[in-house]
Amino acid sequence: MEMKIPPDFEIDINTIKGFLDPIEGAALHQLAADASDLGPSLEVGSYCGKSTVYLGSACKRMDSILFAVDHHRGSEEHQPGEEYHDDELFDSRTQLMDSFHQFRMNMRAADLEEHVVPVVAPSVVAAKRWNTPLGLVFIDGGHSLEAALNDYRSWARHIVPGGFLAIHDIFPNPEDGGQAPYEIYKLALASGQFERVEMVKTLGILRRL
Template sequence: MDAALPLELPLDINSVKGFLADSEGAALYRLAAEASDRGPCLEIGSYCGKSTVYLGSACKLMNNTLFAVDHHRGSEEHQPGEEYHDRELFDNRSQLMDSFHAFRTNMRAAQLEEHVVPVVAPTTVAARHWNTPLGLVFIDGGHSLEAALNDYRCWSRHIVPGGFLAIHDIFPNPEDGGQAPYDIYKLALASGQFELVEMVETLGILRRL
């Protein structure tokens, strides 16, 4: 990745809700820029759009497109009574968590609406008829093993040779965090189809062989 590429974001990234470290976001920005000559980018798990701003800004710079897949009903940990529940994102009318309004607001503020395509659906539904080759897939969806496996199996096969797979929240030590992202990271390496490029905090970056 080109570490010299200047990070240019159109808004204060700290104003966007999310769980991405600055160093991880900067790595995603550079990665999306590098991947743009291989095909469009796709992320699973947009939430309020923090990672989307990093990825989408790089796509805008390179005149590329980012597909942002998320059902916007939150993962297990975002539900009422759970550790990461945010009352501001709970829709009292439907009695469901809904991050899509915040996501759209942030995309508009970041001037990314012409480069980010929201796909508001569960990952398995979004992938059902997908045929577009991808230069980058970023997985940051649900952290249950079922959800992580679905994300990996649905999307990794669409990455072109030389393209990238990035996985967030990799914790080799179970005491530090959930193991599902680490499990699919190990699965990708064991497949023989990917090689590790770099680890940036909890972000694993792999290249398709």
């Protein structure tokens, strides 16, 4: 993807916890800029806000809005005893994982509070009464098949014609990673409503027909 608007942050992106490759992040930044004339952007799965800064900084430059949907209780792999658990994000008072405090601090440090709207709720709950057409949906939520299917079915239908659907962590080879994001990527293509634009590392980019 041609980078027409390079990322420009008020925060050191490397200080934000997260798993997004900078090349994928730059592609998301450009997508959010390209989609801004079509409608606001929305991401599913914000964690501590690394992808949010890439997307939100483009929305800020284009005077658009990013909705950041996350319950901030972590996916399966973030829970105690799991591979990606982080003790710094575990709230000993509630005995629950909670990334929202870190997320909000990062949005403030990145000067994005006027362009990023946190939606602190499970994806399917946030989508129940959603009526706003979207120029971009980025899916990077839970990686179980159930969670990925719920995210796709909840949000892809709100993308306007010409808008983008981006799905993170696509691994066609099962030996490289989990298959749920790849399954919804294939489902979107098979629906006849989306066309392939580009694959940037593990980020699949589709356009709504």
